[in-house]
Amino acid sequence: MKIQYQVEKNICDVDGCKEIAYGKCMRCGTDICLTHQPIVGKNYRHSATLRGGEDGYFCNACISKLISDPNEPLREIHEAYLGLDRLIKKINEINKEYDVLIKHAEESIQKLWKKTKNIREMY
Ligand SMILES: [Zn+2]
Ligand SMILES: [Zn+2]
Numbered sequence: 001m002k003i004q005y006q007v008e009k010n011i012c013d014v015d016g017c018k019e020i021a022y023g024k025c026m027r028c029g030t031d032i033c034l035t036h037q038p039i040v041g042k043n044y045r046h047s048a049t050l051r052g053g054e055d056g057y058f059c060n061a062c063i064s065k066l067i068s069d070p071n072e073p074l075r076e077i078h079e080a081y082l083g084l085d086r087l088i089k090k091i092n093e094i095n096k097e098y099d100v101l102i103k104h105a106e107e108s109i110q111k112l113w114k115k116t117k118n119i120r121e122m123y
Contacts, residue, residue, distance in 0.1 A: 012036055027062035027074050044081035048088050056081050 010021040012033035021031030025041060037043055042063060046054035058066065058078060066078040 014040060023057045025059040025062050026056050026077075027058055027066065027072075030059050032057070032059070044078075044085060045088065046081075046084070048084065048091065 010024070010031040011017075012019045012021045012035075013030045014032065014036045017033055017036060019033035019035060021033050023034075023037055023043070024031045032040060037057065041057055041059035044056040044058070045051060046056070056077065063078070066072050066075050069075070072078075
């Protein structure tokens with residue numbers, strides 16, 4: 001069965017873009033498509049391990065205002081998003097450092113496993 005019905009969709013507000021918008025700035029309501037989201041603003045995660053409905057998106061113009069104006073009503077939640085963002089970056093750096101250390105440790109064991117073959121075979 002075929003039916004026709006009207007669907008309301010938000011379109012990206014970036015000049016010349018007619019893509020469907022899947023996000024909007026939490027401060028000014030500008031609609032942004034997936035392609036333009038990382039270009040004209042920033043998506044903030046609400047969780048280090050999950051993505052979801054409490055993630056936040058702000059356009060760059062609003063981020064500037066949130067950072068510079070202490071009276072912005074959304075300043076506190078933006079700072080909380082920034083805080084989690086910094087922690088996620090830090091844990092990713094630490095994980096990379098540990099990946100290198102673990103690789104060295106594993107390689108040492110592999111070398112020593114071969115090197116100690118004669119000793120191990122004595123028992
Ligand atoms: Zn905005
Ligand atoms: Zn767009």
